[in-house]
Amino acid sequence: MDAQQLKGHLDLLLLASLEHGSRYGGQIIADVQATTDGYFNLREGTLYPALHRLEKAGWIHGEFQLLPRGGSPVKMYTLTPSGQEELKAQRERYERFNTAVRGIIGGRA
Numbered sequence: 001m002d003a004q005q006l007k008g009h010l011d012l013l014l015l016a017s018l019e020h021g022s023r024y025g026g027q028i029i030a031d032v033q034a035t036t037d038g039y040f041n042l043r044e045g046t047l048y049p050a051l052h053r054l055e056k057a058g059w060i061h062g063e064f065q066l067l068p069r070g071g072s073p074v075k076m077y078t079l080t081p082s083g084q085e086e087l088k089a090q091r092e093r094y095e096r097f098n099t100a101v102r103g104i105i106g107g108r109a
Contacts, residue, residue, distance in 0.1 A: 006040060010050050011059075012094055013040065015079060015087040018060060024067075024074040025051065051077060059083030 006013075017023065017031045028051075029042045054060045060083050064073040079087065 006042075006046075009094065010046070011054060012087070012090040014047075014050055014054060015059060015083055015090065018077055018079040018083070019087060022076040022078040024076050026074075028077070054083070057086075059086050 013032055014028065017028050017035075023031065025044065025047055029044075029047060032040050032042055051060065051062070055062050055077070059080060060077045061080050062075045062077045065076045066073050
């Protein structure tokens, strides 16, 4: 994994991982790793500051909840309506970026 690539796309990855439902940190890490075939392996030291930043921006909402399996409450993160709009905008920016890079390096867009 290239840390610079992750840094530039972390918000997009996190917002997209919450698109289909609430998740807590461990689930987000597992989701990103699984859906990228292990390419992105997020660390807690990267994840939680980013989640706090997204929450402060109003794009996600975190709320402590008890899980059915029991144990301590976990903070579940949910995409907000403004987060859905931001996800859409970031996807569009990413597609423009990807198309521009493909135009330079070759290959299919």
